[in-house]
Amino acid sequence: MASQTSSNSNNFVLDMVSDVCRVEGFNVEKNVQADDSGDHFVDIIASRTTGKKIQKVAFECWEGDRQVNGREVEGFVNRLKSAGLSSGIYVSPKGFTGDAEFIARKLGVELWDLAKLKERVEKIKPPEQQKVPGTLPVSRTVASRILAYGLENGSVLRLTSMPKLEFRPYFFADFTLNHGKKRKAKGVIVFDGVDGRECDAGLFEGELKNLPGSGLFVDCLEIESSTGSMPHLPPELEMKNTVTVAPAGVAEDSIRAHTGEIIGRESGAHPDDISVSDIKLLHIPIVTAELVALGRSYRKILQAATSKVIWDETRKCNLCDKATQAICEECGKVVCHEHTRLCSSCRKHLCTECVTTKGVINKSPLCHSCKK
Numbered sequence: 162m163a164s165q166t167s168s169n170s171n172n173f174v175l176d177m178v179s180d181v182c183r184v185e186g187f188n189v190e191k192n193v194q195a196d197d198s199g200d201h202f203v204d205i206i207a208s209r210t211t212g213k214k215i216q217k218v219a220f221e222c223w224e225g226d227r228q229v230n231g232r233e234v235e236g237f238v239n240r241l242k243s244a245g246l247s248s249g250i251y252v253s254p255k256g257f258t259g260d261a262e263f264i265a266r267k268l269g270v271e272l273w274d275l276a277k278l279k280e281r282v283e284k285i286k287p288p289e290q291q292k293v294p295g296t297l298p299v300s301r302t303v304a305s306r307i308l309a310y311g312l313e314n315g316s317v318l319r320l321t322s323m324p325k326l327e328f329r330p331y332f333f334a335d336f337t338l339n340h341g342k343k344r345k346a347k348g349v350i351v352f353d354g355v356d357g358r359e360c361d362a363g364l365f366e367g368e369l370k371n372l373p374g375s376g377l378f379v380d381c382l383e384i385e386s387s388t389g390s391m392p393h394l395p396p397e398l399e400m401k402n403t404v405t406v407a408p409a410g411v412a413e414d415s416i417r418a419h420t421g422e423i424i425g426r427e428s429g430a431h432p433d434d435i436s437v438s439d440i441k442l443l444h445i446p447i448v449t450a451e452l453v454a455l456g457r458s459y460r461k462i463l464q465a466a467t468s469k470v471i472w473d474e475t476r477k478c479n480l481c482d483k484a485t486q487a488i489c490e491e492c493g494k495v496v497c498h499e500h501t502r503l504c505s506s507c508r509k510h511l512c513t514e515c516v517t518t519k520g521v522i523n524k525s526p527l528c529h530s531c532k533k
């Protein structure tokens with residue numbers, strides 16, 4: 162996995178170690194200054210909070226062709242001290258000299274050679290190898306939906322980190338509603354498999370009024386699911402480092418009962434007239450992306466099998482509640498048509514709060530830099 166994407170970069174070891182740390186729940190900072198002098202750096206500082214404790218581990222990643230020696234291990238320990246860190250791991254796929262091992266033991270730092278590193282990487286592979294029943298592939302249009310979607314100057318938005326991809330379980334419960342011997346309706350209700358929440362519903366035939374449907378998930382039924390391992394992701398979304406599979410937390414029996422209750426409630430039918438025929442578990446890819454424009458951040462969540470937007474903070478004007486048209490290139494607010502102005506000189510998009518004007522009669526809108 163990581164080795165495929167990084168083998169041709171110079172930071173092969175650094176990237177691999179970062180992957181390992183992230184999968185194990187650490188926050189990763191790269192190339193961190195160790196002290197105030199400005200010339201001592203630590204390659205990676207990984208930190209993770211468990212309860213009230215913050216665990217911090219520093220990594221030195223050697224990318225060179227020879228073994229790391231004792232002097233280098235010592236140097237690393239000194240940088241750790243100046244950064245006030247107590248645990249450190251020196252990673253060198255080419256291994257360590259004898260005195261390096263001796264010094265590491267003496268000063269209490271851990272050494273990872275290629276075997277050790279591989280062992281760690283193998284550990285984080287399970288999400289990819291694991292057989293996930295009924296897993297839907299990620300749609301190729303997801304990348305364009307995440308970035309620059311629906312705004313005139315959407316390219317001002319930047320991803321703050323790699324989008325997160327989660328394969329989340331959903332139950333699709335097929336139901337039939339009869340009246341005596343006559344079939345009245347047939348459809349499906351979709352439940353979140355983690356918390357049992359009702360997410361969507363659809364009718365295949367007949368009529369049933371208040372069936373709660375968001376339309377966000379039902380169309381997933383039309384996609385061929387993959388039976389093997391994790392489906393391939395579009396190459397634009399190199400999210401291999403951030404893929405997780407959420408475990409189902411609800412039993413099929415309770416989904417069955419819940420489906421019966423919902424249909425009963427909405428139709429007023431006798432329980433004997435309602436049957437739940439089939440319950441299918443599907444893992445649907447959900448992508449969460451954090452975007453930023455001039456210091457303002459926006460979150461987007463997509464049902465990534467058919468690229469439907471579940472949540473999008475860039476869709477509502479920051480100054481009123483209307484649908485947005487553009488991002489202000491001075492303050493980063495997303496604004497609607499009424500709150501958008503164009504700088505008459507440089508054509509930058511501005512919000513009504515950031516625009517200035519020039520002239521008395523024909524007030525022409527200008528951005529701050531064009532007014533100077």
Ligand SMILES: [Zn+2]
Nearest residue numbers: 478481497500
């Ligand atoms: Zn507005």
Ligand SMILES: [Zn+2]
Nearest residue numbers: 489492512515
């Ligand atoms: Zn503005």
Ligand SMILES: [Zn+2]
Nearest residue numbers: 504507528531
């Ligand atoms: Zn301008």
